[in-house]
Amino acid sequence: MDSKFFYIYLMLVIIATLTFTVVRCVFKEHSLDMFFYPNEANNIMENKVYLAVHIFVNFLLGFLFGFDVLGGMCIKILVFEVYLYLTEHCDIFILSNNANLIVIVLISLISYVGGSTIHKIFSKT
Numbered sequence: 001m002d003s004k005f006f007y008i009y010l011m012l013v014i015i016a017t018l019t020f021t022v023v024r025c026v027f028k029e030h031s032l033d034m035f036f037y038p039n040e041a042n043n044i045m046e047n048k049v050y051l052a053v054h055i056f057v058n059f060l061l062g063f064l065f066g067f068d069v070l071g072g073m074c075i076k077i078l079v080f081e082v083y084l085y086l087t088e089h090c091d092i093f094i095l096s097n098n099a100n101l102i103v104i105v106l107i108s109l110i111s112y113v114g115g116s117t118i119h120k121i122f123s124k125t
Contacts (some may be wrong), residue, residue: 062115
């Protein structure tokens with residue numbers, strides 16, 4: 001896939017993430033939290049929706065973009081997850097468990113690589 005679509009996707013993600021943060025932290029609207037943050041106990045494995053969304057979305061992105069933008073996608077996943085981690089409590093001085101950040105970044109990267117691998121297999125046949 002052409003890398004210009006990746007850059008369009010990247011700009012849309014940046015705009016959507018900043019909008020989401022403003023709506024969440026300024027207007028106190030938390031209805032989408034189950035998709036972007038673990039549960040109150042910060043247990044990733046207990047929030048099935050959070051885990052499924054991260055796996056499915058990153059797998060789908062891997063399938064769409066493939067290995068062509070792997071470096072950029074790794075950076076995007078890392079920056080996006082760190083940003084969500086820092087803004088979880090709408091205060092960058094109140095942080096959750098660091099292990100959750102590492103686990104979700106690894107799950108996202110593995111899902112992306114899995115989708116890219118399936119993309120490569122289907123593109124050869």
